[in-house]
Amino acid sequence: MLRSKGGRIEGGTEGDRRRRRGARAALAAGLLAAATACLVEGDDGAPCDPHAVRVVSFAPGPGAGFGAAELPGIVLGPPSGGGAERGSTDVVSLGVGGEIVLELGGAGILDGPGADLLVFENAFYAGGDPTRPFVEPGVVGVSADGTTFVEFPCGGAAPWEGCAGRAPVFAAPGNGIDPADPAAAGGDAFDLADLGLSSARFVRVRDRGLGPAFPDTAGFDLDAVVAVHACGE
Numbered sequence: 001m002l003r004s005k006g007g008r009i010e011g012g013t014e015g016d017r018r019r020r021r022g023a024r025a026a027l028a029a030g031l032l033a034a035a036t037a038c039l040v041e042g043d044d045g046a047p048c049d050p051h052a053v054r055v056v057s058f059a060p061g062p063g064a065g066f067g068a069a070e071l072p073g074i075v076l077g078p079p080s081g082g083g084a085e086r087g088s089t090d091v092v093s094l095g096v097g098g099e100i101v102l103e104l105g106g107a108g109i110l111d112g113p114g115a116d117l118l119v120f121e122n123a124f125y126a127g128g129d130p131t132r133p134f135v136e137p138g139v140v141g142v143s144a145d146g147t148t149f150v151e152f153p154c155g156g157a158a159p160w161e162g163c164a165g166r167a168p169v170f171a172a173p174g175n176g177i178d179p180a181d182p183a184a185a186g187g188d189a190f191d192l193a194d195l196g197l198s199s200a201r202f203v204r205v206r207d208r209g210l211g212p213a214f215p216d217t218a219g220f221d222l223d224a225v226v227a228v229h230a231c232g233e
Contacts, residue, residue, distance in 0.1 A: 049105030050180050050230035051077050052203070056101040056146055061207060063218025064095025075102065078179045079120035079224040081169030081186055087122030087134070088169060091221035094138070097209040098219050101146065101202060104227050108201035109142060112229035115182040115189035117142070119205060120223040121165035137163035137208040138220035140190055142200035149204050150195050164188040164205060165220050179226050187226075 055072035067074050071092060080090035094100060109117050119140055126132040137160040141149035154163040164187075171177040171185035179185045192200060207219035 048107070048231040050227045051105060052102035052225050053105035054103040056103055056202065058092075058100045059098055061095030061098030061209070061213075061219055063211075063213030063215060064093050064098050065216035066221070067092035075100070075222050075224060077224065078173060078226070079169050079171050079185070079187065081120065081172045081177075081223070082122065082124065083170060084125050084130075084168045085128045087124045087221070088172075088223050089122070091122050091223045093217045093221050094205070094207045094219040096211045096213045096219050097207050099204060099206040100222060101204045102225055103146065103202050104200075104225070104230070106227075106230050108199055108230070109192060109203070109227040110229040111192040111198045114191065114228075116192045116228050117190040117200075117203065118179070118182060118185060118187040118226045118228060119164040119190065119203070120169045120171075120179075120185075120187040120225065122169065122221045122223060123165055124168050133159075133166065135160055135166050136220050137165045137210070138222075139206045139208060140164050140188075141204040141206070142190075142192070142195070142197065143202040143204070144197075144200055146202040149202070150197065151204075151206075152190055152194065154208065160208075163208065164190075169223060179224070180228050180231070182228060185226070189228075 074092055080088045082088040124134050139151055139154040141151035143149040152162050155161040160166050167186055167188050169186040171179035177184050182189045203225050205222055
């Protein structure tokens with residue numbers, strides 16, 4: 001007879017139980033190996049993970065809602081870019097003036113050559129024309145402790161210099177584009193050196209608050225964030 005125990009199915013012969021225990025042990029070993037396979041050279045053994053691993057907080061603004069039911073997973077891991085002419089729907093809409101705080105895994109965001117952080121929204125070029133961008137700008141801030149944030153300057157008018165949400169996203173699972181490659185991945189790049197920082201672990205994205213508050217899809221649409229130098233050069 002089978003019975004449910006903590007979401008698992010128990011029962012069967014002793015051989016069945018041994019096989020299940022072996023499968024669970026193998027799964028645990030596999031997850032541990034995956035978590036430790038990529039280490040930052042010379043670090044203290046922290047798993048190398050360039051993506052966000054946790055949603056610390058989400059404060060939606062008016063018109064938010066799209067993707068919220070799929071939090072936190074929808075903004076964790078790599079981006080799901082739609083290319084130059086089509087914005088991804090694998091996003092959460094922050095709403096007008098809404099904000100979200102994410103924690104990066106592994107060593108966090110490290111200052112290195114060039115860009116250190118990539119923020120992916122779902123901007124696109126109407127008809128593929130770069131002179132006709134669809135932009136919902138967001139202000140990006142970073143923090144070492146998740147409490148005190150320093151924001152990158154974000155322009156108050158087009159072309160929204162220094163803001164996130166300006167550039168299309170090209171990296172997506174399975175298409176071979178490295179989401180930590182600023183030259184290929186798309187998205188908007190940020191350099192910790194511009195703020196005089198050497199590292200950070202938390203990222204805050206705040207919608208610029210321009211409106212209008214369209215139902216469910218207003219404001220900045222976050223896809224993912226990636227720490228460029230988390231896994232070394």
